[in-house]
Amino acid sequence: MEQSGPASSASEAQAAEALRAGKLVILPTETVYGLAADAGNAEAVAAIFEAKGRPRFNPLISHVPDAAEAETIAIFDARARALAEVFWPGPLTIVAPVRDRDRVCDLARAGLDSVAVRVPGHARARAVIAAAGCPVVAPSANRSGRPSPTTFADAVEETGFAVQAAVDGGPCPVGVESTVVSVLDGRVALLRPGSVTREEIEAVVGPLESGGEGHRSPGRLTVHYAPDAPVRIEVLEPREGELLLGFGPGIGDPRWSLSPTGDLREAAANLFRRFREADRAGASAIAVSPIPDAGLGEAINDRLRRAAGFVG
Template sequence: MPRASDSDAEAVRVLGTGGLVIIPTETVYGLAADAGNAEAVAAIFEAKGRPRFNPLIAHVADAMQAEAVALFDPRARALAEAFWPGPLTLVAPVRDRTGVCDLARAGLDSVAVRVPGHARARALISAFGRPVVAPSANRSGRPSPTTFADAVEETGFAARAAINGGPCAVGVESTVVSVLDGRVALLRPGSVTREEIEALVGPLARFGEGGGEGHRSPGRLTLHYAPDAPVRIEAADARGGEILLGFGPGAGDPRWSLSPTGDLREAAANLFRRLREADRERPTGIAVSPIPAHGLGEAINDRLRRAAGYVG
C-alpha cells in the first residue's frame, strides 16, 4: 500500500538535499530530482533502469524560468504562450548548462522544458526555485503511472518523499516539439495535438521523421510503455485468454473499455491504468480495439505501438 502523501515543504527539503520525490502532473506521475544536481539525476536513471542516452524533461514553474535555461525564438514563445501551463514540452537550444546538467540533457546542446498544468507541481517547483527533471515514475519500459498508488508501487523504493495529487487528468506523456534552427518538428505526440500546433506555427515535420531531431526527445524507444503481457493492437475481439480493451459502443466488456462512448480524451486518461489493471489479471495477452488516428488518437496509437513493440 502507498504511504501517506508528504507535505510540499518536505518534498522541497528532499529535493534540496539531492533526494528523489514522486510528484503529480496532469500527464503522468513523475520521479523528480534537482535538474542541476548530476548525482540526483544519476539516481533517477538508476532507479528507473533508464538508458542514459535518453534525455529528461526539465519542469519549471513558469515561462520566465524556462527562458533562464533555454533559448526561445518567436515561435517557441508563441507555443509557450498558447499551451503553458500544460502538456507541451519544447526542445530548444540550451542557455544554462548548469541549471539542467549534462546528464539530464544526455550530453546534447538542447534542453527539453515544460511548465506542467498541475497546480501542485508548479507550486512545488516554484517553492524549490530551480528546474526539476521528472520522468515518469515507472521502471523504464513499463506503462507510465497515472495514479499515486501505481507510482509508489513502481519507484517508491527510490523516493524519499511522495506527493499525492490525485489521478492524472491527461493520462499520456506531454507532446514534445523541437524548435531548433528556425524549424518546428513534432518529436512525440501527446494531448496537445498536431492540428492545434500547426494552427499556430504552420506545418510540422512528420512524426517518425522529426526533422532528424528524434534523439532529443524521451519516449522514442521501440519497446516502451509495455506491460508484462504481450499487447496486440487493432483487435476486433479477444482471443483465448486475452483481455480486450475496447473503444466505442459494444466493443468488449465495458469494465475494460478505454471509452465506451468512443471519446479520445477519456481513452487517453484510461490507457495506462487499464493496461496495468489488465496485466494484474495475468492474461495470455492484452488486445486493444482500433483507435482513430486523428487528434489525440495519434498519441494513443503511438503509445500502443510501442507497448506492442512495433513502430511502423
C-alpha cells in the first residue's frame, strides 16, 4: 500500500472525503473498529482484503445511516423491517436479497445474491457514512485471523498503514462483532451470534430456523479471532505455562480475568483486549475458563471456539 498511517484522529468530514475518493478509513462502531471503504468501489474493497489478508469468499457487511437507506440496497420483508425497527441503530446485521448490485459490488458480497447490512449504533460512524453518501463496508480493522480491535490505538496498530484517515470514537462498548441474522426465502436463521441474543430476536420474529447458510455471513472461518498463542477453552485447571483468562470470582489472576464478577457483558468487552495483551506479554499458551452459553455467552463462546480452531 502506498498510503501512510494517520498522525491523529480525523473529522467525520475528512473521513467521508477519503471514502468518496476510494481510500480506506478506520471507523469506530459500538462493536469493534472497522476498516472501511465505499461498498460500491471494487478497487477500494480489494484494498481492504489486501490490508487484512482476508479471503475473497468472505462477504462484508454494508453499513448505512438508517433503515430507509438499508432498503435501497436490500429487499426487506415484514420480518426484516420488524428486526430493523427494534434493533437499529445497533449491533444486528440483517442478510437479505440484494436490491442494488452496483452500490454493493460483487467483491463486497462475495458474489452472492444477498447482502449483509446494518445501521451502526455509534453516532460518529453514522455521521461519516451519511456524509460519504454511500454504503460503507467495514470489517474489523485487524489483519485476518487476529483479534478484533476495540480501541483506536489497537486499530491503528493493526491496519493504520493502509488508511488515509482514522476516526477516534473511544473504546468500543460492545466489544464483539454484530449478531448476523438471515431473512431469506421466508426463513429467519441465526448465522453468527453476537450481543443481540437469540432470545431477543425470537421475541420479535418467533423461533429461528436451525442451520442457515453460514457462507452468507462474515466471520465464519474455522480459525478466526485468534491470538498468536494457542488457545485452550473450557479450562478448569490451567497447565504449567498457560496464561489463564479467568471468568468469575476467585478464578485466576484478576488482572487477566475476562470478568472477575462473572459478568458476560464485561467479558465480551474484554475478550479481544485480553488476547492482545497476552500477545504483548509473550504468552506461549492461553487457557480460558468456562463461559456460560446463555445470552451473550453464546457469542463469546463462538469467538473462543474459532480462536481455538474449532468450527462454530
